[in-house]
Amino acid sequence: MPNANLSAEKTDTLFGDRDFLKNDFVARATGTQVGIGANSRDEALYPILERDADGQPLDGSQARYVLRFAAGETPPVNAFWSVTMYDLPKQLLVRNPIDRYLINSPMIPGMTKGADGSLTLYVQADSRGEDKAANWLPAPKGPFVMFMRYYWPQKALLDEIWKTPSIVKTT
Numbered sequence: 001m002p003n004a005n006l007s008a009e010k011t012d013t014l015f016g017d018r019d020f021l022k023n024d025f026v027a028r029a030t031g032t033q034v035g036i037g038a039n040s041r042d043e044a045l046y047p048i049l050e051r052d053a054d055g056q057p058l059d060g061s062q063a064r065y066v067l068r069f070a071a072g073e074t075p076p077v078n079a080f081w082s083v084t085m086y087d088l089p090k091q092l093l094v095r096n097p098i099d100r101y102l103i104n105s106p107m108i109p110g111m112t113k114g115a116d117g118s119l120t121l122y123v124q125a126d127s128r129g130e131d132k133a134a135n136w137l138p139a140p141k142g143p144f145v146m147f148m149r150y151y152w153p154q155k156a157l158l159d160e161i162w163k164t165p166s167i168v169k170t171t
Contacts, residue, residue, distance in 0.1 A: 045153050049083070049146040053166035058146070060139035063169045064124035067137075067146075071117030076162050079151035080105040083121070088143035096138030097127075103137050111135050123167065 051057055052065060067083065075081040082104035085094045093101045103111075103121055111134045113119055122132050125141045137146075148164055156162040 039151075041153075041158065043152065045148075045150040045157060047148040047150075047164045049148060049164070049167055051167075053168045056169070057143060058123075058139070058167065059143050060125035061141045064122070064128075064171065065139070065167045066170050067121040067123055067167050068165060069119045071114075073162075073165075074105065074108070074119060075148070075150050075164070076154040076156045077105070077150050077152055078154060081151065082149045083137065084147050084149070085123075085137055085139060086145050086147065087140040088145055091145070094138060094140045094144065098133070098136070098138060100136070100138060103135075 049058070049067075052063070058065065069075075082102050084102040086092060087094050108119065111119060112132070120135060122128055122136045123139050123146070124136070125139050127133060127136055127138075146167075150157055154162075
């Protein structure tokens with residue numbers, strides 16, 4: 001399945017020291033505008049998930065989604081990873097009935113895994129029921145975007161061998 005999150009692919013090239021950025025003044029200025037003092041790519045990566053696997057913008061009023069990690073395929077990091085939900089166009093955290101604004105790797109032990117060991121996150125406006133509540137990341141009833149954060153990424157992430165899975169529209 002192709003990765004439909006095109007904006008996720010090169011945001012990490014905006015941050016780093018002078019040797020890394022060289023004379024790319026546009027990248028240096030953009031990096032300063034969007035993340036002054038941001039981490040270099042060896043410290044953290046920040047993919048932006050804004051489209052589903054079919055290339056459509058994410059919208060909680062139009063669809064339900066899943067973000068699935070195959071068994072043993074959660075983001076390869078030495079520290080931790082997270083996925084945070086923001087509404088559009090404001091880019092604010094999404095108010096929701098369970099006060100959950102993100103899912104991160106320290107939460108994984110309390111989540112439900114599939115029989116095959118996979119981890120499925122339910123990204124939608126309304127709960128699918130108590131049996132899926134532990135894995136639910138509430139979405140707004142409208143457009144949204146999710147930001148991944150990978151802290152102290154391992155070589156597979158840095159070398160783009162491991163890729164963030166696409167968000168898939170579901171029923």
